[in-house]
Amino acid sequence: MKIYLNGELVEKEEAKISIFDHGLLYGDGVFEGIRSYNGIIFKLREHINRLFESAHTIMLKIPLTKEDLIEAVKQTLRANQLKEAYIRLVVTRGEGDLGLDPRKCKKATVFIIADKIVLYPEELYETGLAIITVPTRRNVPEALNPQIKSLNYLNNILAKIEAINANSEEAIMLNAQGYVAECTGDNIFIVAKGKLLTPAPYVGTLKGITRDTVIALAQKDQIVVHETILTRHDLFNADELFLTGTAAEIIPVVKVDGRVIGTGKPGPVTLRLMKEFRELTTIDGEKILN
Ligand code: PMP
Numbered sequence: 001m002k003i004y005l006n007g008e009l010v011e012k013e014e015a016k017i018s019i020f021d022h023g024l025l026y027g028d029g030v031f032e033g034i035r036s037y038n039g040i041i042f043k044l045r046e047h048i049n050r051l052f053e054s055a056h057t058i059m060l061k062i063p064l065t066k067e068d069l070i071e072a073v074k075q076t077l078r079a080n081q082l083k084e085a086y087i088r089l090v091v092t093r094g095e096g097d098l099g100l101d102p103r104k105c106k107k108a109t110v111f112i113i114a115d116k117i118v119l120y121p122e123e124l125y126e127t128g129l130a131i132i133t134v135p136t137r138r139n140v141p142e143a144l145n146p147q148i149k150s151l152n153y154l155n156n157i158l159a160k161i162e163a164i165n166a167n168s169e170e171a172i173m174l175n176a177q178g179y180v181a182e183c184t185g186d187n188i189f190i191v192a193k194g195k196l197l198t199p200a201p202y203v204g205t206l207k208g209i210t211r212d213t214v215i216a217l218a219q220k221d222q223i224v225v226h227e228t229i230l231t232r233h234d235l236f237n238a239d240e241l242f243l244t245g246t247a248a249e250i251i252p253v254v255k256v257d258g259r260v261i262g263t264g265k266p267g268p269v270t271l272r273l274m275k276e277f278r279e280l281t282t283i284d285g286e287k288i289l290n
Helices: 022-026 044-057 066-080 122-127 154-165 209-220 232-236 268-283
Strands: 002-005 008-011 029-037 085-092 109-116 129-133 171-174 180-183 187-192 195-199 225-228 240-245 249-256
Touching (some): 008 066, 022 085, 029 044, 044 066, 044 209, 154 171, 171 232, 180 187, 180 195, 187 209, 195 209, 240 268
Parallel strands (some): 195 225
Antiparallel strands (some): 187 240, 240 249
């Protein structure tokens, strides 16, 4: 496996960074998880744009232009000859001292890993997930905005631990007011009375790229979409429910906190969007590997 590290492609064993890197010491950095389908990188520019937005908000200077970073991602994928890949792009504050002061970190660290994708078992896409709400609330945007895709994922990991302890595949996180925010690494959608509803980013969610893609697909299908406020009651009484994310794509949910959602089977709107999404991944983007 070849890793892109600060402008060079190195073997995995040689891809090392300083233990004084503030990405490690403080989770001070930003990242993206990107996917390629049959040699086509899906929504690469959207991921790069979101990375730059996250970096801008935390005042982290990425030492490459967007175009150079796009080239670096493509180069990493080619070097690993992976057509179906999960690509992790990380920019940390870089090496500093033991204090918090980011001014001591003179140069950001940039690395890119192209690895195989680990998927949920195909069966779960047919039967749907049973998931739960967990006690850990999503970070309040006033403290650490979930729209920043930062290396600080402990909030999500705490929720994941609660899901694992309860034998659940995923956790629904509420915001501090008790409104539905998102899952630990996925956004949430419901279908109710023919409309598609999803928590608005101000509730405290990441503006997922799969989320935005699903919204666009639904609008193309003349489905009304609302970015809004949702309660657990709304989820329990939805006709359909599904999660979206780069790794998960679109995955149906048929049970929340023991309540059966809709018919208890993936619904027609979900299935249609899943099909349209899969079709889009085969054509949307430039072919990097044949
Ligand atoms: N929410 C969180 C907290 C995430 O980590 C992710 C995965 N990046 C998502 C939502 C889904 O975003 P995307 O569709 O861009 O992968």
